Amino acid sequence: xxxFSTVQSIEQAWxxxxxxxxxxxxxxxxxxxxxxxxxxxxxLPTTRHEEWKYTSLRPLLEKGFVLNGSVKxxxxxxxxxxxxxxxxxxYSLVLVFIDGCLDQDLSDxxxxxxxxxxxxxxxxxxxxxxxxxxxxxxxxxxxxFAAMNAGFARNGAVFKIKKNQxxxxxxxxxxxxxxxxxxxxxxxRLVFALEDGAKLRVVEEFIAIGxxxxxxxxxxxxxxxxxxxxxxxxxxxxxxxxxxxxxVSVVLDRGSCFETFSLLAGCRLARVNVDVKxxxxxxECIINGLYxxxxxxxxxxxxxxxxxxxxxxTHQLYKGILNDxxxxxxxxxxxxxxxxxxxxxxxxxxxxxxxKAAEIDAKPQLEIDADxxxxxxxxxxxxxxxxxxxxxxxRCIGRAEAMAMLCRGxxxxxxxxxxxxxxxxxxxxxxxDWFAQEVRRAGASS
Amino acid sequence: xxxxVKESLTDREYKYGFETQIETEFFPKGLSEDIVNLIADKxxxxxxxxxxxxxxxxxxLTLKEPTWADVSYAPVDFQEIRYYSAPKSKKGGEGPKSLxxxxxxxxxxxxxxxxxxxxxxxxxxxxxxxxFDSVSVGTTHQEELAAAGxxxxxxxxxxxxxxxxxxxYLGSVVPYKDNYYAALNSAVFTDGSFVFIxxxxxxxxxxxTYFRINARETGQFERTLIVxxxxxxVSYLEGCTAPMRDENQxxxxxxxxxALEKAEIKYSTVQNWYAGDKEGKGxxxxxxxxxxxxQGAHSKISWTQVETGSAITWKYPSVIxxxxxxAGEFYSVALTNNKMQADTGTxxxxxxxxxxxxxxxxxxxxxDSRNTYRGQVKIFPSAENARNFSQCxxxxxxxxxxxxxxxxxxxKNDSAIVEHEATTSKISADQIFYMKSRGIDxxxxxxxxxxxxxKDVFKTLPLEFSVEAVKLLxxxxxxxxx
Numbered sequence: 001x002x003x004f005s006t007v008q009s010i011e012q013a014w015x016x017x018x019x020x021x022x023x024x025x026x027x028x029x030x031x032x033x034x035x036x037x038x039x040x041x042x043x044l045p046t047t048r049h050e051e052w053k054y055t056s057l058r059p060l061l062e063k064g065f066v067l068n069g070s071v072k073x074x075x076x077x078x079x080x081x082x083x084x085x086x087x088x089x090x091y092s093l094v095l096v097f098i099d100g101c102l103d104q105d106l107s108d109x110x111x112x113x114x115x116x117x118x119x120x121x122x123x124x125x126x127x128x129x130x131x132x133x134x135x136x137x138x139x140x141x142x143x144x145f146a147a148m149n150a151g152f153a154r155n156g157a158v159f160k161i162k163k164n165q166x167x168x169x170x171x172x173x174x175x176x177x178x179x180x181x182x183x184x185x186x187x188x189r190l191v192f193a194l195e196d197g198a199k200l201r202v203v204e205e206f207i208a209i210g211x212x213x214x215x216x217x218x219x220x221x222x223x224x225x226x227x228x229x230x231x232x233x234x235x236x237x238x239x240x241x242x243x244x245x246x247x248v249s250v251v252l253d254r255g256s257c258f259e260t261f262s263l264l265a266g267c268r269l270a271r272v273n274v275d276v277k278x279x280x281x282x283x284e285c286i287i288n289g290l291y292x293x294x295x296x297x298x299x300x301x302x303x304x305x306x307x308x309x310x311x312x313x314t315h316q317l318y319k320g321i322l323n324d325x326x327x328x329x330x331x332x333x334x335x336x337x338x339x340x341x342x343x344x345x346x347x348x349x350x351x352x353x354x355x356k357a358a359e360i361d362a363k364p365q366l367e368i369d370a371d372x373x374x375x376x377x378x379x380x381x382x383x384x385x386x387x388x389x390x391x392x393x394x395r396c397i398g399r400a401e402a403m404a405m406l407c408r409g410x411x412x413x414x415x416x417x418x419x420x421x422x423x424x425x426x427x428x429x430x431x432x433d434w435f436a437q438e439v440r441r442a443g444a445s446s
Numbered sequence: 447x448x449x450x451v452k453e454s455l456t457d458r459e460y461k462y463g464f465e466t467q468i469e470t471e472f473f474p475k476g477l478s479e480d481i482v483n484l485i486a487d488k489x490x491x492x493x494x495x496x497x498x499x500x501x502x503x504x505x506x507l508t509l510k511e512p513t514w515a516d517v518s519y520a521p522v523d524f525q526e527i528r529y530y531s532a533p534k535s536k537k538g539g540e541g542p543k544s545l546x547x548x549x550x551x552x553x554x555x556x557x558x559x560x561x562x563x564x565x566x567x568x569x570x571x572x573x574x575x576x577x578f579d580s581v582s583v584g585t586t587h588q589e590e591l592a593a594a595g596x597x598x599x600x601x602x603x604x605x606x607x608x609x610x611x612x613x614x615y616l617g618s619v620v621p622y623k624d625n626y627y628a629a630l631n632s633a634v635f636t637d638g639s640f641v642f643i644x645x646x647x648x649x650x651x652x653x654x655t656y657f658r659i660n661a662r663e664t665g666q667f668e669r670t671l672i673v674x675x676x677x678x679x680v681s682y683l684e685g686c687t688a689p690m691r692d693e694n695q696x697x698x699x700x701x702x703x704x705a706l707e708k709a710e711i712k713y714s715t716v717q718n719w720y721a722g723d724k725e726g727k728g729x730x731x732x733x734x735x736x737x738x739x740x741q742g743a744h745s746k747i748s749w750t751q752v753e754t755g756s757a758i759t760w761k762y763p764s765v766i767x768x769x770x771x772x773a774g775e776f777y778s779v780a781l782t783n784n785k786m787q788a789d790t791g792t793x794x795x796x797x798x799x800x801x802x803x804x805x806x807x808x809x810x811x812x813x814d815s816r817n818t819y820r821g822q823v824k825i826f827p828s829a830e831n832a833r834n835f836s837q838c839x840x841x842x843x844x845x846x847x848x849x850x851x852x853x854x855x856x857x858k859n860d861s862a863i864v865e866h867e868a869t870t871s872k873i874s875a876d877q878i879f880y881m882k883s884r885g886i887d888x889x890x891x892x893x894x895x896x897x898x899x900x901k902d903v904f905k906t907l908p909l910e911f912s913v914e915a916v917k918l919l920x921x922x923x924x925x926x927x928x
Contacts (some may be wrong), residue, residue, distance in 0.1 A: 050514065351857075362857075367848070
C-alpha cells in the first residue's frame, strides 16, 4: 500500500505492482511502465508549471490516496442496485463501475457484446502491441493523470464499433463511488475505436452514493474515429466531495464528427483535460462545457485542439457559474499548424461570478501558423445584471428564484446546443437539479 | 497578392543602419561587482544609488534567465557585453554644458536620424533628450520647461540635482527584484530620462527621448522615471534606432511611471531598433520592463507602442491601478517580418475600486516571423466594479509566419466585468477586388486595409509620432503598400 504523495511514491507503487502482477503479459507491463517512467522523468507539477498555474495538486496529495489498493469484491451497497435499475429503465445499454471496478453482473453483457465490448485486461492480452501503441501515443497521453491511468488502471473497457455500424441507443457508463471507497484511487480506462462510418453516443457519469463520499476517480477516455464516423460523448460529474481527474483524448479521421460536452456540477476538486487531434481534412469537433460550482469547489478545464491538417472545423463554448468561495480555471488552446489552411476554429469562454469570494482564471489561447484561416476566441467574465434581476423581482419573482432563472438562461444557452436529444434531456435534468439545490440553499439561508 | 507584399517586405532596407565614427570611451567587457562599482564611480553616484546597484547585482546572480516567452534565441553571454560606452567629451570629464558644446559629429548623427537637436530646439514644440549608447548627450528646451516647474533631464543629472525625488521613486514601481532583466538593469543602468511634473502643471511641451545604440558589443541599459504629481499631465514620446550589425546587441531598459491623484501620463513609443537581416542575423534583443502605477484616485496612464524593430522583443508595458477610479490603457501595433520574434502585451492589475482598463493590440506578422500577444488582466478582491475590455487582432501575411494569443484573465471579484476578444485574419482577395473595382490599385488597397487595421492605435499617438509611425509602417511594407 503506497499513498500518492510524492513522485517517489509513484515509483514505489509501480515496483509493488510489477512484483505482484506476475501473470500479466510482458509487453503489457512494459507499455504501462513507459507511462510511469514518463511521470518519474517529469516529476509532479507545481503551480510554477504553466499547465498547473492555477491548480495545485496539494489537496489531492494531502488526502493520501492509496495508489495500489487490493482489488476488492464489489461491496454491494443497498443504493447501488436501486440506482442501476433506475438507469436501466432509462437506458438500455448500461456499463457499471463501482469504486473503479467493473461490475459485469449489473451491466448488460449481451447488448455490450454487440458493440465489440472487451474488458481492459481481455483487450490487453488479445489486441496486439501495435494496436495499443497507437493509443499510447494519442494526444494528451503525456499528461500526469493520463499517464497515471495508463500505468495503473486495472479496470476498464474497450469497444470496437464495426464499419458502418450504427449504435442507435446511447451507451451509458456509470461510475459509482460508494462510502467505502474514500481512500483509494479508482482508475478506469475506456477505449472506443470507431471504424469508418460508425456511429455511437456515450454518456459517462460519475456519481457518489452518500453525500460525503470522497474518493478520487482518475478516468481516461479515448476515442479514435475512422472516416465519416460520428460520435457524441457526454461527461457528467456530480459528486460534491469527490476528487475527479479526467483525460479525454480524441483522434479524428477524414470527415468524422465528434461532439462532446463536459458538465461539472459538483466535485471537491476537478481537473479535466480534453485533447483533440485532426489527422485528415474535413473533420469537425464541437467541444462544449458547463461548470457549476459552489462552496470551496475547484474545477479546472484544460482543452487542447490540434489542427495538423486543413479544412477542419472546431467550435468551442465553455460556460461557468461560480458561487461562494469556489474557483474555476479554463484554459483552451487551439493550435493551427503550418499546413492547416482553411481551418475554422472558434472558442468562447463565458463566466458568471455570483459571489465576492469566487474566482475565475481564464486563459483562452490561440497559436496560428497558417494564414488562410478563420479563428477567433473570446472570454467574458461578469455578474448578473442588476437591472434584469430588478425586472424579474418587480414581476413578483423572489430574488433567489429570479437569480436562478437568469443563471439558468445563461447555462441553457450551451446545453441547448447539443445535437443529441437524449443527451440534452439528461444534461438538462442535471442542471435543473443543481439549480433546485441552489434555490433551496438560498431559501434556507434567508 | 501575398507575393507582392512579401517581396517588398524582404527587400526593405533599414534606413538607420549607419554607424557613427566617434571617439568613445568604454569599459572592458564583462560583468562583475567591480564593473557595477566602476559604473557608480564613473557616474559619481550617491550612496543610495550605489547600494541599489549592488543589491540588484547580487540578486541578479541568484536568478535564472526566463524561458517562458514564446521566443527562441541563443543564450545571451553577459560576459561578452560592455556595460558602459559613451562618446568622449571634448572638455574631458565634464559633460556638455549646453547644446553648443556637443560634438558636431553627434549632432550630425541625430540630424541624420531626423532628430536635429539644435534646430528642434528652436522650431518645434517638442523637448528632446537624446541618449547615445550609455549617456544622455543633450536635452533641449530646458529653460522653457523649468519656467513651468517641469524637470526634464537625464537621470544622471536628476540623481545629482534632485536626489530626494529620485530616491523616493527609483525602484518603487519596478523593484530590482522584479525580474531577471529588471535586476540586471538596476545593477548597471547608465542613463535615461527623468521627468517630474509638479502639482497642477500641464506640461507645456511634449517630452521626447531618442535612444541610439552606436558602439559595438555594448548593451544599452537605460532607466526612465516619470513622476506626475497631483493633477498634472504629461505626454512623453520615445524613439529608438541602432546600426546594422551581424551580432546581437542587448537592450534591457526599465521604465517607471508614477501618477498621483488626478494626474495623467501618456507614454508613446515608436520602437525601430535594427531587426537583423533576412536570415535573422544580428539585431537588437529588446528585453524591456515598463510599468506604471496609478497611485492616486482618478489618475490615468496610457501606453501606446508601435513596435516595428528588434530581432526579439520581450516587452509588457503594464499598469497597476491602485487608486480608486484610475484608468489604464494599452494600445499597440506590433509588426514583425523576416525572422523577427515579438512576445509583447500588457498587464492590467486592478486593485482600486471602479478602476477601468482597455487593451487594443494589433499584430501583423509577415515572412517567417513570430508575433505573440501575452496579456494579463488581474482583478483583485478589493477592485469593486472594475471594468476591462481587451481586443487582440492578428493579421497574417504569408503562410510561414505565426500569430499567437495568450491572454490571462484572473478575476477575484464578482462585480468586475472583463471581456476579451481576439480574431485572426488575412487580407482577403474579396477586399482587394472590391477596392480595385473602385479604381484603387493593389498597393493602395493593401495600404488602406493595413491603415484601417491599425487605426484604433494610430489615432491615440501624438500627431508627430502618428505621422512617423505611419511612415515607418509604410517603409517596412514599401513597394506594395503605400
